[in-house]
Amino acid sequence: MQVTMTVNGASFTSDVESRTLLVQHLRDNLNLTGTHVGCDTSSCGACTIVVNGEAVKSCTLLAVQCNGAEITTIEGLASNNALHPIQEGFREKHGLQCGFCTPGMIMASWQLLERNPNPSDGEIRHALEGNFCRCTGYDNIVKAVQWAAQNS
Amino acid sequence: MGKLIGESVKRVEDRRFTTGTGQYTDDIVLPRMTHAHIVRSHLAHARIRSVNTAAAKSADGVVTVLTGEDFKDIGGVPCGWQVDFKDGTTMHEPKHPILVADKVRHVGDAVAVVIAETKGQARDAAELVEVDYEELPVVTDATEALKAGAPQVHDDLPNNMVFDWELGDQGATDTGIANAHHVTKLEIRNQRLVPNAIEPRSYIGDYDAARDFYTLYTSSQNPHVIRLLMCAFVLELPEHKVRVVSRDVGGGFGSKIYHYTEEALVIWASKQIGRPIKWTAERSESFVTDAHGRDHNTTAEMGFDDAGKITALRVRTDANLGAYLSTFSTCIPTYLHGTLLQGQYTTPAIHISLNAVFTNTTAVDAYRGAGRPEATYLIERLMDTAAAEMNIDPAELRKRNFIPPFDGVNQPGYQTQVALQYDSGNYIAAMEKALETIGYQDLRREQEEARKQGRYLGIGFSSYIEACGIAPSAVVGSLGARAGLFESANIRVQPTGKVSVYTGSHSHGQGHETTFAQLVADNLGIPMENVEIVHGDTEQIPFGMGTYGSRSLAVGGSAISRSLDKVKEKGAKIAAHLLEASVDDLDFADGKWTVRGTDKSKAFDEVSLAAYVPHNFPEGMEPGIEFNSFYDPANFTYPFGTHIAVVEVDPDTGTVTLQRFVAVDDVGNIINPMIVDGQIQGGVAQGVGQALLESANYDESGQFSTGTYMDYAMPRADDLPSIEVSQNVTPCPHNPLGVKGCGEAGTIGATPAVVNAAIDALRPLGVTDLEMPLSPPRVWSAIQQASA
C-alpha cells in the first residue's frame, strides 16, 4: 500500500506491506534509526515518537494508519544544529548512560512539557511510566526534564 | 594532575545518543543483507523426533533453512571457567550446540533457523517449520534436580550435577556454630532474574569470500573474547581473518559478556549463503535466551557469642546454572560468591558447600554483581535478623563486627577466611556517614510514632563488600579460568599532538569516552577534545578483555595509565633533545616540557610533530610516539559501603513503598563524580528491582511464566524515589589510579537493605522473613500468616 507522511518536515511516499509497523517503516524504509525497538509488548517506550502532536509508541501503530500524518522523531528535534532543551537537559544532568532508551525517553518528555511546562518530580515520574530505562535509576532523567523545563 | 580528574565533565558520547545518531548493531544495514529468524522450542524438555523444513524452504523469500543436523560436526559454545568436583573429577561440561539436534532442554532452545530476504518472510516461514517432539519430564529447580529420580537434563551426566564445591574451614565453622551463644538461620531463595538490557541482542555475520574474511557486528561487552572463543573453540576460524565490531551497545549488565550461539550462527551461515545475515532478538526471545542471573537456594547460619561477635558462618547453596554452561557461569556461585562470605566482618570461621546444577531452564550467568549480590544478601539478611533476635540495634551489631580500618599501605591488606586478601577498607566510616545522612536516631523515633498511628515504617541496612577490578590472571588461572583478565591500551600520539586511545575496555553505557579522555587529557596537559577514545573493534584495538566486573577503570584505566607513562617518557627524551637539555632537568606540566629554572620549553604538539618529522631526532630512537600496554592487576579491588533503606508497608494490601534510600559507597579515587553517582544510582535501581519487583519464574511444566514485560516487573520511574548517593574515598593501594570500580556496587548493596527494611516494618505484626520479590500478594500473605 502507498503511504505518505511528513517526517521531520520532509514528505515521504512509500509502498509498504500493510503489516509494516510504523517503527519498521521509519527504521528500515526511511533509515531513521534513532527510534529504537526494545520490546514486543508496547511496554518499554524506546520507540516513542510524536505523531500529529502526540507521543505514541511507534511499535503499536501500522504505517498505513499514519497516512497523511505529521511525524517528529528524535532526529527532528534539534533545529539548526542547536539541541532542543530536553536534549541539553539529558546531557547536562547525565540522564542517559547506554543511550538506547534515550530517544524514546526524550520524546515522552517532550509530550509532558507540552502539556505541563513545570512538572513536579512526581508528575515527571508518572509521565514517564511507559518508558523503561535500565541504566540510570531514573533520578537523573527526572532532573534532566526539570532542567529542560527551567531552560525552555 | 590537571584540571579534569575529579570533575563532573559532561559526557562526550551524549551528543549522538540524544540526537538519535548512535549506531547500535540493529541500525547497521549491509548490502545484500538477509535476515534470520530462529525456530525455538516451546517445550522445556523434549526429544526431537524430526524436523521438517520442506514447506519453509519453499516459502516466499527464503534463502535457506538450517537445523541441528547442519551443525552436528561444528563445535558448541564453550564455558570459560573450569571448576572441578571436590574429589578432583572434571567439571561436567556438555556441548552447547549452535542448533540442537537431539533434544531441547529449555523453552527457547534453538532448533532451526530460517534465513530470508526480509524479516517478515523469515518470520512467516519459521511458522512452516514442523518439529515433532517427544515430551520428557521437566525439572526447573536446582534442589529438585538433585533428588533421586529427577529428570535428567543431559542423559550422560548423572544427577544433573555440574560440580560440587567447597571453600573454607569446615571443622572450625561447625565448631563455631556449635559453640555459639546464638545462632541465626535463614532459608534463602535468591530468585532468578532477567538482566533486561533495553537493547535486545543483535548480530550481523558477513563473510567476504574474495578476502576469505569474516566480520561479526555484535552487541557484545567484549569483542575480542567473542572472537577468541569463536575462532578457537566453536568454528575454528583463523583469528587473523575475523573482525568483531561492537560499537554502541545498549546496556549489558553482564548479559552481553558471553559468546552466544547466534553469533557463531550468523558468521557460519553467512559463509554458506555468501551474503550477510542479521539476527536481532525479539524481546520475547531475549527473555528465554539471554543468560539469566542469580537463582540460588541457600541455607545460611551465623553464630554469635554473648557479646554479639560473629563466631562462624555456614552456607549451603544449590546454584541453578540452567540447561547449558554459559561462558562465566561456573565461577559466579563459586569464586565470585563463596569468596565474598567474609563481608565486612571479622568472622573467624567460614565454610560454604555448593552444588552447581543443570535444570531445564535458560542458562544462568553473571548479572550485575554476579555472585557478590547473593553473598551480600545472605550475610546482610543474617545480620539484621540476628540483630532483631538478639535485641541489638542492627547498626551497632555491625559496628561490633567490622574489620578495623586498613589502608593497604601502612597497614597490610586483610586476609579473609575465604581465600581473598582485601586491599583497603574503612567500613566504619561508611556506616557512620550513612547513619548521619539518613538521620538515624530521628528516623527510629519517627518509626515509633508511626507505629502508634498504625503505620508501618521500616529501616534496613546493608554493609556490603565486593571484589572487582577483575582480575589478576595468575590468581584466576589457578582457580580454573581459561582466560587471563588483563587489559590493554594503545595510545597513538598523532603528529599534530592529537591523541587516539585504543582501549580493550568496552563502554555500553559507562561513559569511557569521557572518563578515559579526562584521564588522558589531564595526564598530557592537552584539551579533552584532542583525545579520541576508540573501543569495540578488533581491527583497531590490539586486544581486549572487555567490560564487566567493574573492571574498566581499575584495569583498563590502569593500562591507559601505563601507556601514558611511556608516552611521557619518550616525549621527554625528544623534548630534551630538542631543548639540548638533560631529561632529568625537564619538568612536564600543562602540556609542555620546560627546562627547570628557565623559560625554555617544548609543547606537546611540537614534540609530537618532531616525532613524526624526525629531521632532528635523538640518535638511535625510533620515530613516532605510540605505545601499547597490557596491565594485569596485582589483586582484585574491594569497593564497599553501607546502604540504608526506609520503606513503608501498607498492611491492608502488602504494598511496600520505598521512601528513602541512602547509599554511601567507597569506590576508591574518582575521576568523574557525575558518572560515579549515575552508576551507583542505576545499580541501586536494579538492586531495588530484585527486592521489590523482579522475578523470573518457571511453572511446573517448565514454561516461562514471566516471558514479557507484562509479567516481568521492571522498575519504572514511579516505582523509585530519588536515590541519595555519596562517597568516601579509600584509595586502592595496588593500581596506579587508586580506583576500585563502581559499576556493581549499587546493585550488590541495595537488595538486602530494602528487604531488611520491609521486615523491620512488619516485625510488630510478627513477620520475621520475606521472600523476594516483595510483591504485594506475597507480603500480604506473610502478614496474614503471621497474624493467624
Next chain:
Amino acid sequence: MIPAAFEYYRASSVDEALALMQQHGEDAKVLAGGHSLVPAMKLRLATPEKLIDIGGISGLQGIQDRGDHIAIGALTTHWQLESSDLVQQKASALSQAAGAIGDVQVRNRGTIGGALAHADPAADYPGAILALNATLVIRGSGGERTVAASGFFTGLWETAVQDGELLTEIRIPTDAANANSCYLKFPQPASRYPYVGCAVAMTTSGGTCSDVRVGFSGVGESAFRDSGVENAMRGQAVSEASAKFAGDQATNGRSVLSDWSVSEEYRRAMAKVFAKRALLQVGR
C-alpha cells in the same frame, strides 16, 4: 514482532465500515486505535486476514454535553477522556479510569470504543462504565440500538456487540452519583493491569449514602456490578465502619480470576479493601 500478513481496508464513514464488515464477514477485524489488537497481532496471538481501519471516521470522535447525558464517540482517546473538564466533573470515575490505562503514549492513541469492544477481563473501563450506569450505542446494517452497560459485558472477551455491528457511542448519564464518582486501581506491578479496579458512584444526603453503584474491573471473567456492596452501603451513614462492612461484601458469591501472580484469595481481599477505600473517597 511482525504481524502475519493481512489485507487492509480504510473506512471513512460508519456506513462504509459496516459495508466492509458485511462484505468480509468473520475474516475481518475492526481496527480502532489499535492498542489492543496490534499488540496481539505482533505476538501472532491474533492473525486476522483482513483489517477494517475505522480510525479515520471523524464522526466517532469527541465528547458532547447533551444535557441529561454525556455522549462519547467510540474513537475518543483515553487521553481526551482523562483531560476533559466535562468528564472530570460529571463522570470522574471515567476520567480516572481513562487516566489509569497503560501509559501516556497508549492513552494518546487507544480509544474507549476499542477497549470496550475488546472486553479484556483486565481492562479498566468496564467497572467504571457499569458504576456510571452508561448506555452503549451499537450500529449494524439494520440500524442503531442501545444496550445498558449492565447488559454489555457478556463474558470473557465477549460483549453485546454482534458480528457486523460497531460500537459507536458511549452515553454517561449526568446524574448526581456520576458527578460524585471515582475509580481506584490497584495495579499488578509488571503489566499494570488491575489486580483490582473499583468504581463507585454515590449520592449522599447529610452524610448518608442514598444511592450507590459499585463496578469492578479486572476481578472476574468480565466486569460486574456488586450488589452486595451496594445493598450494604445504601441507606447507611458513610463511616470507616460502614464502608468496611460494605466493602467486605465485595465479590461474595462470585468467582474471581487468579493466575500465577495473584491468588483468588488475594484478589478477593483486595476487592474488599478497594471497595472500602472507594466508598470512603466519594462518601466523604
